Amino acid sequence: MNEFTTIKTRADGGVLYADFNAPPLNLMGPELAGDLGKLLKEAEADRSVQVVVFSSLVPDFFIAHVDMLQLPALRDALVEACGEPSYAAFVARMSRSRLVTIALVEGRARGAGSEFVLGCDMVFASRERAVFGQPEVGVGLIPGGGAAQHLPRLMGRGRALEVMLGGDDFDADLAERYGWVTRSLSDAQLRGHVEELARRIASFPAEGVHTIKSRIGSALPPAGEMLIDSVLFAAGARHPDAQAAVRALFIRGLQQPGDTELNLGAALAS
Amino acid sequence: MNEFTTIKTRADGGVLYADFNAPPLNLMGPELAGDLGKLLKEAEADRSVQVVVFSSLVPDFFIAHVDMLQLPALRDALVEACGEPSYAAFVARMSRSRLVTIALVEGRARGAGSEFVLGCDMVFASRERAVFGQPEVGVGLIPGGGAAQHLPRLMGRGRALEVMLGGDDFDADLAERYGWVTRSLSDAQLRGHVEELARRIASFPAEGVHTIKSRIGSALPPAGEMLIDSVLFAAGARHPDAQAAVRALFIRGLQQPGDTELNLGAALAS
Amino acid sequence: MNEFTTIKTRADGGVLYADFNAPPLNLMGPELAGDLGKLLKEAEADRSVQVVVFSSLVPDFFIAHVDMLQLPALRDALVEACGEPSYAAFVARMSRSRLVTIALVEGRARGAGSEFVLGCDMVFASRERAVFGQPEVGVGLIPGGGAAQHLPRLMGRGRALEVMLGGDDFDADLAERYGWVTRSLSDAQLRGHVEELARRIASFPAEGVHTIKSRIGSALPPAGEMLIDSVLFAAGARHPDAQAAVRALFIRGLQQPGDTELNLGAALAS
Numbered sequence: 055m056n057e058f059t060t061i062k063t064r065a066d067g068g069v070l071y072a073d074f075n076a077p078p079l080n081l082m083g084p085e086l087a088g089d090l091g092k093l094l095k096e097a098e099a100d101r102s103v104q105v106v107v108f109s110s111l112v113p114d115f116f117i118a119h120v121d122m123l124q125l126p127a128l129r130d131a132l133v134e135a136c137g138e139p140s141y142a143a144f145v146a147r148m149s150r151s152r153l154v155t156i157a158l159v160e161g162r163a164r165g166a167g168s169e170f171v172l173g174c175d176m177v178f179a180s181r182e183r184a185v186f187g188q189p190e191v192g193v194g195l196i197p198g199g200g201a202a203q204h205l206p207r208l209m210g211r212g213r214a215l216e217v218m219l220g221g222d223d224f225d226a227d228l229a230e231r232y233g234w235v236t237r238s239l240s241d242a243q244l245r246g247h248v249e250e251l252a253r254r255i256a257s258f259p260a261e262g263v264h265t266i267k268s269r270i271g272s273a274l275p276p277a278g279e280m281l282i283d284s285v286l287f288a289a290g291a292r293h294p295d296a297q298a299a300v301r302a303l304f305i306r307g308l309q310q311p312g313d314t315e316l317n318l319g320a321a322l323a324s
Numbered sequence: 325m326n327e328f329t330t331i332k333t334r335a336d337g338g339v340l341y342a343d344f345n346a347p348p349l350n351l352m353g354p355e356l357a358g359d360l361g362k363l364l365k366e367a368e369a370d371r372s373v374q375v376v377v378f379s380s381l382v383p384d385f386f387i388a389h390v391d392m393l394q395l396p397a398l399r400d401a402l403v404e405a406c407g408e409p410s411y412a413a414f415v416a417r418m419s420r421s422r423l424v425t426i427a428l429v430e431g432r433a434r435g436a437g438s439e440f441v442l443g444c445d446m447v448f449a450s451r452e453r454a455v456f457g458q459p460e461v462g463v464g465l466i467p468g469g470g471a472a473q474h475l476p477r478l479m480g481r482g483r484a485l486e487v488m489l490g491g492d493d494f495d496a497d498l499a500e501r502y503g504w505v506t507r508s509l510s511d512a513q514l515r516g517h518v519e520e521l522a523r524r525i526a527s528f529p530a531e532g533v534h535t536i537k538s539r540i541g542s543a544l545p546p547a548g549e550m551l552i553d554s555v556l557f558a559a560g561a562r563h564p565d566a567q568a569a570v571r572a573l574f575i576r577g578l579q580q581p582g583d584t585e586l587n588l589g590a591a592l593a594s
Numbered sequence: 595m596n597e598f599t600t601i602k603t604r605a606d607g608g609v610l611y612a613d614f615n616a617p618p619l620n621l622m623g624p625e626l627a628g629d630l631g632k633l634l635k636e637a638e639a640d641r642s643v644q645v646v647v648f649s650s651l652v653p654d655f656f657i658a659h660v661d662m663l664q665l666p667a668l669r670d671a672l673v674e675a676c677g678e679p680s681y682a683a684f685v686a687r688m689s690r691s692r693l694v695t696i697a698l699v700e701g702r703a704r705g706a707g708s709e710f711v712l713g714c715d716m717v718f719a720s721r722e723r724a725v726f727g728q729p730e731v732g733v734g735l736i737p738g739g740g741a742a743q744h745l746p747r748l749m750g751r752g753r754a755l756e757v758m759l760g761g762d763d764f765d766a767d768l769a770e771r772y773g774w775v776t777r778s779l780s781d782a783q784l785r786g787h788v789e790e791l792a793r794r795i796a797s798f799p800a801e802g803v804h805t806i807k808s809r810i811g812s813a814l815p816p817a818g819e820m821l822i823d824s825v826l827f828a829a830g831a832r833h834p835d836a837q838a839a840v841r842a843l844f845i846r847g848l849q850q851p852g853d854t855e856l857n858l859g860a861a862l863a864s
Binding site: 267 | 730731732733734735736737742746747749750751752753754755756758759760761762771819822823826830835836839862863
């Protein structure tokens with residue numbers, strides 16, 4: 055596997071460990087999206103890899119959210135990664151990969167970070183440290199990367215509305231109760247559980263694994279619906295009101311290390 | 325906002341608090357349905373209102389169930405409220421409103437009361453005092469206001485069958501485990517949580533809130549299926565066997581304050 | 595009711611108790627499938643029966659899984675039972691029966707055993723003793739009896755993938771959290787709860803019970819999708835690689851009383 059700027063990789067048997075490493079926040083911008091696109095293509099082409107486990111080397115953050123300062127460059131990187139200028143399309147493509155993808159979340163995964171996780175096949179989250187949120191509503195936007203389609207399927211309409219209209223932070227236990235993540239586990243168990251499961255899946259005949267994954271594909275949201283959300287997000291983000299709301303958050307610490315990014319749910323309310 | 329006979333209202337910022345006040349049971353009859361229809365129309369027309377929180381001033385009861393003595397008059401009131409002689413159609417219309425609706429349930433919500441709650445965008449229920457049920461099966465009827473479509477989507481087919489074929493009472497914690505309600509909270513937390521969430525949503529840009537709600541609309545059951553249930557309920561209720569079963573329950577205390585209405589689930593079994 | 599070789603029956607009011615009794619493992623083979631087909635036909639024709647409760651007289655096992663040594667004979671028995679050489683078709687037919695079916699699970703229900711349970715209307719499982727699994731992935735197969743369609747509807751895509759790609763054992767509490775079963779109950783409560791619920795449903799007017807069950811039918815997976823899984827399982831099972839993997843498991847104790855069948859999830863990993 056090539057070296058990437060924002061992702062550190064390590065192969066172990068049929069499992070590829072991919073650790074995000076774009077401090078201080080692991081923002082989803084052109085670099086991370088570009089590296090992710092390349093990593094997935096290489097891993098798909100390498101028949102020795104069957105499972106990819108995504109986690110983060112950056113303390114407190116899995117993927118903070120999209121880089122609001124680089125939306126045009128991100129769209130260019132996404133065209134390269136998946137053929138469409140849409141993060142939702144990129145996530146949908148990953149969900150349909152032959153690879154089994156597992157997110158191991160030990161920090162904040164909000165907005166595009168939460169939507170990356172929703173596009174993975176499974177998500178295991180740290181009871182002590184994982185935080186999930188869809189804060190877009192706070193600046194007048196909708197989630198553009200698939201959450202509006204994934205969340206109602208996973209947790210029902212009411213809980214999805216609480217998440218997306220409230221824009222608040224959810225810890226891993228509540229995220230598990232709502233079906234946002236596969237399971238919440240304590241730090242003492244989390245890595246062991248994920249590594250054992252990944253090894254186990256990689257040890258099974260690849261043909262059966264692929265057939266099962268493809269037979270469950272109909273549980274995914276329609277790509278067309280995800281694309282509509284993507285377009286609505288992009289259109290909304292160009293609106294002066296949204297830009298003013300984002301600028302106000304930048305002044306208060308958005309995209310900078312510190313309290314606003316650590317407690318974004320609370321910051322939106324004040 | 326006008327004054328209503330059966331609902332007391334109070335506006336606070338962008339939040340309208342609407343408290344059902346039709347003692348002793350808050351039966352869903354022509355008065356309550358008529359007031360609800362008017363309240364929703366007025367609130368929708370008032371751009372200062374973004375969120376409606378429904379709760380009850382009547383101890384022990386949120387909405388007991390439909391008023392079985394006033395089905396024809398209720399249908400007339402529903403035509404006025406939503407254009408169709410169907411409670412399911414009224415509930416479906418509320419679900420598609422631009423308003424964000426939150427049910428705060430501290431008492432019994434059975435039959436049409438449960439179905440009102442299922443039509444709201446979110447439901448927060450008192451761990452100590454809320455009770456949910458779909459008792460129609462006990463008199464040979466099916467839920468006519470949407471539960472047969474909402475419940476399997478929220479909790480899966482098996483749990484929906486347990487609820488609708490067993491006709492028993494469920495407390496808030498089990499209702500949360502089954503996905504019937506958004507969340508069960510203790511009385512100490514319940515009002516604070518709902519008021520903070522309502523204020524928070526009302527503080528966000530209205531455009532984003534509406535777009536999110538509309539993008540999640542596809543998670544609602546098809547209105548046509550809800551209407552079929554509505555027709556089946558009405559046809560069943562005119563059948564002599566159902567009427568005899570309802571009369572037998574009236575003799576035992578149905579629609580009167582007391583043990584039968586407090587513990588309707590148990591009353592159906594004896 | 596006739597006597598069956600592999601099922602012991604007892605009628606009590608409108609409830610038929612059907613106890614699997616094909617020791618040592620209650621394998622789903624031609625005998626059990628044939629008896630089940632006859633039992634369902636007889637019970638459906640007997641208007642005094644409204645509810646069927648399935649449980650097991652064999653310690654540790656509800657239905658271990660399909661009998662891998664008798665797949666052709668099982669298909670013949672299924673043609674007799676439901677007109678199609680497909681276990682998925684048989685299970686789908688049971689789900690659409692006028693009878694209310696309840697599984698009371700106190701032992702292992704893996705593969706076709708889990709899929710039998712998924713086809714029942716409700717499932718109550720022993721917190722102390724029930725075990726669920728879809729181990730097909732371990733020999734390169736997909737679940738052929740409907741799990742690939744039922745599970746994502748009940749638990750969401752991620753959890754269904756964990757179940758079907760991991761192939762591991764799940765206890766009743768985790769199965770309840772995931773929505774695999776209706777509810778997990780302690781042995782002290784389990785039988786009482788199921789018997790009371792069954793009696794209760796049988797006491798209600800049959801017309802309403804049937805209408806409710808039929809109105810919820812759309813929550814079932816499409817029969818056509820289940821049939822595709824069935825065909826893929828059968829095709830996979832004829833492949834030399836799968837046959838070799840199954841033979842290796844037989845050498846280690848598959849389909850024999852003992853540790854491999856008791857802890858099949860663990861056995862697949864080693």
